[in-house]
Amino acid sequence: MRVASVALRFSVLLATVFCLAASVRAELAPDPASASATVGRPGPHWTFYLDFELANFHGRFVLIDGDDAEFLAHVSAGQMPSLAIAPDASELYVSETTYTYGSRGQRHDIVTVYDTTHYAAQAHIALPTGKRALMASLRRMTLLGDPRFLAIYNYTPATSLSIVDLKERRHVAEAPAPGCHLAFPTGERGVSMLCGDGTMATLVFDERGELARTHRSARFFDPDADPIKTDAARIGSTWYFVSYAGDVYPVDLSGERPVFEPSWALVDHAVRPAGWLRALLSLGKAGPWKPGGMQLAAGHSARKELYVIMHPILWSQGKGDHDFPGPEIWVFDVERRQRVRRLPVRGVAVSVGVTQDDEPLLLVSGADIETEELHLEIYDAVSGSFLREMFEYGDTVFAFEPVLGGAR
Amino acid sequence: MAFVLVVAAAARAGGRGQGDPRLDYILQCQGCHLADASGAEAVGVPRMKGVVGRFLQVEGGRAYLVQVPGVAQAPLDDAAIAELLNWMLQRFSADELPEPFEPYLAEEVARHRSRTPIDVPATRAELLARLERLEH
Amino acid sequence: MSAIDRMADRLTRTLAQRTSRRGVLARIGAGLLGAAATPLLPVSRAGAGIPNGRDVPPTTTGNPEDPGNPRSCDYWRYCGIDGFLCSCCGGSASSCPPGTEMGPITWLGTCQNPADEKHYIIRYNDCCGKFACKRCFCNRNEREEPKYRPQKNNEIHWCLGTKSTAYTCSVAAIVGVALERDDAGGA
Numbered sequence: 001m002r003v004a005s006v007a008l009r010f011s012v013l014l015a016t017v018f019c020l021a022a023s024v025r026a027e028l029a030p031d032p033a034s035a036s037a038t039v040g041r042p043g044p045h046w047t048f049y050l051d052f053e054l055a056n057f058h059g060r061f062v063l064i065d066g067d068d069a070e071f072l073a074h075v076s077a078g079q080m081p082s083l084a085i086a087p088d089a090s091e092l093y094v095s096e097t098t099y100t101y102g103s104r105g106q107r108h109d110i111v112t113v114y115d116t117t118h119y120a121a122q123a124h125i126a127l128p129t130g131k132r133a134l135m136a137s138l139r140r141m142t143l144l145g146d147p148r149f150l151a152i153y154n155y156t157p158a159t160s161l162s163i164v165d166l167k168e169r170r171h172v173a174e175a176p177a178p179g180c181h182l183a184f185p186t187g188e189r190g191v192s193m194l195c196g197d198g199t200m201a202t203l204v205f206d207e208r209g210e211l212a213r214t215h216r217s218a219r220f221f222d223p224d225a226d227p228i229k230t231d232a233a234r235i236g237s238t239w240y241f242v243s244y245a246g247d248v249y250p251v252d253l254s255g256e257r258p259v260f261e262p263s264w265a266l267v268d269h270a271v272r273p274a275g276w277l278r279a280l281l282s283l284g285k286a287g288p289w290k291p292g293g294m295q296l297a298a299g300h301s302a303r304k305e306l307y308v309i310m311h312p313i314l315w316s317q318g319k320g321d322h323d324f325p326g327p328e329i330w331v332f333d334v335e336r337r338q339r340v341r342r343l344p345v346r347g348v349a350v351s352v353g354v355t356q357d358d359e360p361l362l363l364v365s366g367a368d369i370e371t372e373e374l375h376l377e378i379y380d381a382v383s384g385s386f387l388r389e390m391f392e393y394g395d396t397v398f399a400f401e402p403v404l405g406g407a408r
Numbered sequence: 409m410a411f412v413l414v415v416a417a418a419a420r421a422g423g424r425g426q427g428d429p430r431l432d433y434i435l436q437c438q439g440c441h442l443a444d445a446s447g448a449e450a451v452g453v454p455r456m457k458g459v460v461g462r463f464l465q466v467e468g469g470r471a472y473l474v475q476v477p478g479v480a481q482a483p484l485d486d487a488a489i490a491e492l493l494n495w496m497l498q499r500f501s502a503d504e505l506p507e508p509f510e511p512y513l514a515e516e517v518a519r520h521r522s523r524t525p526i527d528v529p530a531t532r533a534e535l536l537a538r539l540e541r542l543e544h
Numbered sequence: 545m546s547a548i549d550r551m552a553d554r555l556t557r558t559l560a561q562r563t564s565r566r567g568v569l570a571r572i573g574a575g576l577l578g579a580a581a582t583p584l585l586p587v588s589r590a591g592a593g594i595p596n597g598r599d600v601p602p603t604t605t606g607n608p609e610d611p612g613n614p615r616s617c618d619y620w621r622y623c624g625i626d627g628f629l630c631s632c633c634g635g636s637a638s639s640c641p642p643g644t645e646m647g648p649i650t651w652l653g654t655c656q657n658p659a660d661e662k663h664y665i666i667r668y669n670d671c672c673g674k675f676a677c678k679r680c681f682c683n684r685n686e687r688e689e690p691k692y693r694p695q696k697n698n699e700i701h702w703c704l705g706t707k708s709t710a711y712t713c714s715v716a717a718i719v720g721v722a723l724e725r726d727d728a729g730g731a
Binding site: 054055056057079080097099102103104105107133134135136137155156157180181182194195196223227228229230319320321322323372374396 | 595626649681683684690691692693701707709710
């Protein structure tokens, strides 16, 4: 008791001495009443991810630096937003749907323009009300080859494209596209869409953003025998569509019309189901594998590499498993049409992204198999080694969009 | 024959009626056009009930009904499409059908189906204008 | 079929049961993960990322011809469902929660009822007008097709033609029988 009392008195004395000493040194200046950080030029490992909010199906695009998993900036958007990044990374375009009273009231469909220094909204461009496609999907919006124009895919369920002139900051045209879906930039001012009969429709716009002409391709895949996933990966100007069964359909969209390259197999279709002993010893990994996931494929343009999330068929039973996550990312050299690496992830991957630089990072939205916790993980895309993880990223990491050199 | 039955059963189990027009309508069309074919004009789903048969009264109308993407792109063979169209026309628009009603056959479906126009709304508007002129 | 094949078949089925639906990873966001899981690994209940209804008290239809728990992703009618179950938020397998509006436009598929082995036509409507139910998220994708086949796609927000597109939850209503039996094994 007595000891404690002495100690207390001594510490009070000590504190007083320190305070006096501190008052002699420079004090911390008061912080400004109002301050906002700014963001510099993007680094090669900067990426956005779409955090899909379960509470209201709104979304956020969060900018992180893959080198330290640091949160740099974000934009918050309304229902089921889409993101496009200007080729020079000077602006962001976010299409979103909101209501005046949260979940009720007047519907507004807009494109919000952000600058990339302050990450502040610079303009709100009104779209035709009630048409924007609300679905859990990428490729619902794209910049055209001429980045003055932005195309937004509509689904009411009637389908069309809305064209926005970003220079004039206004919606200029709506072009019908019956039976055709999503939006892939084609040539200088074209947009290709996937149609229900396995063809592509290409809508070409003029220098004012008005529809100039349309093309319909031949059938390039069989949607009944083996559907292709719509979350395609871009390598250069070629898009790689992965099919349910594990074939890939490359489509070159550099010219005015799509050019279809021969499809090839990501998996050995001759592999038979494993016997029970091998199945058991391999923890189910013996036997055939299949692609699956949400953003299940990503491309690296300079390395000509295609990254695809794969799972063993014994895990998924092979039925309705096109969204099934996988424990490995398989990397293919698209020129040699060969698998060059198998990159196991820590748990399973749902979505994958790749930065476009010389020392690329592999961005993985995944889940821990035992705890079911969702993770945002960063790997070395070449060696496959795990580098780091971002904690407290939000609700669900739905997709990645690297800032530089990625898909538009 | 056994093989055909197996394929048909598999197709149906897989959500494809393929040849049973009522089932094909439910699985391929009803989601948007609704059970009574009343549609939802406000969101771009045309009404077929009491309307669709009128298209057979004007030139281009028979082809149009095959070429609308919901029909042309349905995962059904030409014979099943013919059956589906005949069933829909009689079920939802019997009063508007021309006399005598000439049912679709697979060959006619195949002919029109291979030439699907992209601008369906423009084609539709033109056909409706033709119908308008016909009635005045 | 050899004895070994039969054993393999049995193992596969066991794995399937253990790994399907409620298995290891519930699913993600509005349409991602399916029924993932890993065979032969212990499954802990800690820290699930997405509310998957595992701890929601079960319910029944009370009809032996309509077996299962409508608050579980395993319930037979949910073979193509993607979203929160309305049966966990004041609605049922076929009706919307109070104050929400059923979207009239949607997609239809088929599911097999284990009780009579018939394939039923199922209407997957979304309930709209309030923000999400946030309970019992399921994502099963049997016979689900990509966006270019919207009449078979479960990732579309089926709140079309409703007063608000705010997504609340999903139902799976019976329309009728598609196929008497599946003796062809062609599901």
